[in-house]
Amino acid sequence: MPYRRCGNSGIMLPCFSLGLWHNFGQYDNFANARQILRTALDLGITHWDLANNYGPPYGSAEEVFGRIKNMDFVPYRDELFISTKAGYDMWPGPYGNNGSRKSLTASLNQSLKRMDLDYVDLFYHHRPDPDTPIEETVYALDSLVKQGKALYVGVSRYSEEQTAKAHALFKELGTPFIIHQSRYSMLDRHIEEGLLDCVGEHDLGLIAFSPLEQGMLTDRYLKGIPENSRASNQHSYLSESLVLDNQETVVALAEIAHQRGQSLAQMALAWLLNDQRVTSVLIGASSPQQLKENVASTEKLEFSESEQQAIRAILTAHSSS
Template sequence: MKINDQEPLQTYFANESRYEQMPYRRCGRSGLLLPAISLGLWHNFGHNSDFKNARIILRDAFDLGITHFDLANNYGPPYGSAEETFGRIMKKDFENYRDELIISTKAGWDMWPGPYGNFGSKKYLIASLDQSLKRMGLEYVDIFYHHRPDPDTPLEETMGALDQIVRQGKALYVGISQYSAEDTLKASQILKEMGTPCLIHQPRYNMLERWVENGLLDTIENQGIGAIAFSPLGQGILTDKYLNGIPEDSRIAKDGRYLKKETISDELIFKVKALNKIAKGRNQSLAQMAIAWLLKDPRVTSVLIGVSKASQLKENVSAINNIKFNEEEIKAIEEILLYSAS
């Protein structure tokens, strides 16, 4: 259904064929299937974003078979506002589809002032999830993550909080994000002993950031944990956006908090242009190829994308139509990624 931006949105009825094109992958050794593409609400769902556009993106995502919406307590800006926006849209459009959705949120980064609004204490994690549930108008989330490792809080306390959250019925599953292979193994073993297995790990992973290949992917496979890769496009670097300079409407130009101009080196542009040439040979955009490159590994359950408009969503989801790479393509991509001008 094409929507005129000048008109109010009509009552939402989901596309009846929404499950026909999206592949679903088993999350580790659990009973849960996740869509190959999931939607993250890190950007473009805060109070400074267009609410109608946010509704269109979520509607289109579900119509394309994306059943997993990923949030965190401090997504916005301001903190908490993405969850508030999602809660409003949930009530307007998705209340009747709750049992078809996987909704996740996280806590671990700074959220409120004082000693109890950050990192990994039981005090913080349980209070944060209670606040998140209120903002979203939900009785429970499907997945609750510890958002980052805490070097000072014992893993037993943090994992104990996750176990308690599941036993209280506030989350169905729990996961971790950005943990090292060593800490992932420890966390998994602690949770197994408690009877609440770790469902999923959410690492930053893309063609240019491959730290997870140094042990983490093997660990999650051995432990029966799923993986969902965030920042698959490197905050936009792995698209055609920066091939000819920095556009005025790009995230770098508008918001330098996460991606800075100095990161766009000549060597990086050389690599991106070379990758773009391979993508064209595959009849894909560079963004589609970058997503497909992650999905070629069966240990990656889902790829978490973020978009600012529905057209980007549809383009990225089309990556699922071609996730196979021949040996020549893999070799060429590896040579590009290993290239150094120095």
Template sequence: MQINDKSQITEYKAAENRYHTMTYNRSGKSGVLLPAISLGLWHNFGFVDSIQNARAILRCAFDLGITHFDLANNYGPPYGSAEENFGTIFNKDFKNYRDELFIATKAGYDMWPGPYGNLGSRKYLISSLDQSLKRMNLDYVDVFYHHRPDPDTPMEETMGALTDIVRQGKALYVAISNYNPAETQKAAALLKASNTPFILHQARYSMFDRWVEDGLLDTLEKNGVGCITFSPLAQGMLTDKYLNGIPKDSRAAKDLTYLNTETVNNNIDKIHQLAEIANNRGQKLSQMAIAWILRQPQVASVLIGASSTNQLKENVKALDNLEFTSEELQLIDKIVS
């Protein structure tokens, strides 16, 4: 997809102070430092979206010190289009900054028809990454994920494919996503045995979804692996969006798979109470929700989406107040339990 608006094709020069205010955290026991807030390209970067807006968001992110851009083979819609748009923008704006960027992609969910376009076979993972690199105009990614466990393919095959991807120079590090603690431990053991640099587990985590606290964070710490979290705002519930009802144009009003009216209504009292705590901290609810996740020592970064540069800047302000009193944490636990 081309960038045709002449007002948008001025040469990009990154802000000179881009590293002055961002916080960087070590990912497990690796040598990699990630920005405390990373940009996910799950939504708003496909062919159905404005590439000019996507370009503005990516530029803004890098100017704020966000060096980590997170993609997957099927991000769009349609599948592959977020990677292709990213590749177009990368060529225009970021080629000279490649060594300052930490770019991720993934494979594991449905991508193309037939038996080889899904899950965790060696055939699928290597083929998918080859396609992703072409779409993104990259020689390699910094980290490649297996996006979800495959219950039928032996994990030895899946982890062996990740090992060979690193040896082939197509990725510098490997990662997994959505694995439970036992699966994570087995993956870590297999990758350690082959000296494969396994540095990240990407997991869903928010005040309303705390499953990672039931063993996963401890497993990651034991194995020296960092955690990067997604859906920190619980699909928008942990924002100011629903404090005064459900807007007609909101995700919940559309009753989409990830969020619906009933879920919001069932949590609205909790949302109001949490918003009051955030207000007393001098933060928006979304900012407090991000800060609350970053209090965990195993969490290297929080992945956020953004539909505009203003939304991105607002969420990055979460880093202005990362400290919680014990009273605040106890009250939050009481509200969300």
């Protein structure tokens, strides 16, 4: 597993990190979740990413992780880099959401209990809160570091301007603010319009989530919508109309991937890592085998000039359509 330095910090993150958003809830298969984590560590994936409301139900992914950690990974705690987040809806009432000092402190305390940890390696504010001054959020995160409950802090979904302001405040406080987590994929390149330059300018790491667009950037939808797929489920984030609207682009990208000897998913992951400002790519997995297949993309991270030109042409046409 290749590792990259996270901004100008001392932390090295694996090129692929494991997200526990899916397949680690209360209703998922516990044995499968356990085997995914065991496989991840065997593959060199030392960074595991959670949030207070991952599940379902909310909190259950942290609880499942805590159970598996106590079964298998206590001897390896110092080899693991565990992150969690707060800022989205978690519990009813005025303090179960957003970015106040009260909310962030209560949420991290609850997360530590669910995971049976003394501290997390990284604590994120999950999204900007328009109703709380950014200064309050920054001071709350700084306080949690000073209390020893988090070693580092990060933000997610912040704009370029919000990230720059948070960076300035953290720098003044001496807080180890090291990373921005943002949605980024071949089909969603909005961070190229300023945020990538911002994290580079301020020596921050960047970790990309939803790199496969909920499965759209895989070989699964090349011929339409399979039965029992995520897009065929009306409760899924991925809709049939979204898949069909992007199918022409996906098919064109898949042709390049197959010429490279990769699956579309493997090429889409490798493409993100082609930018050195991307520290790590956050991947999910429904099985150990799927995790192994995605990690195999590290075997071919380089792109020829002709491949890059062909991909740029497809993505430019997609952006203008």
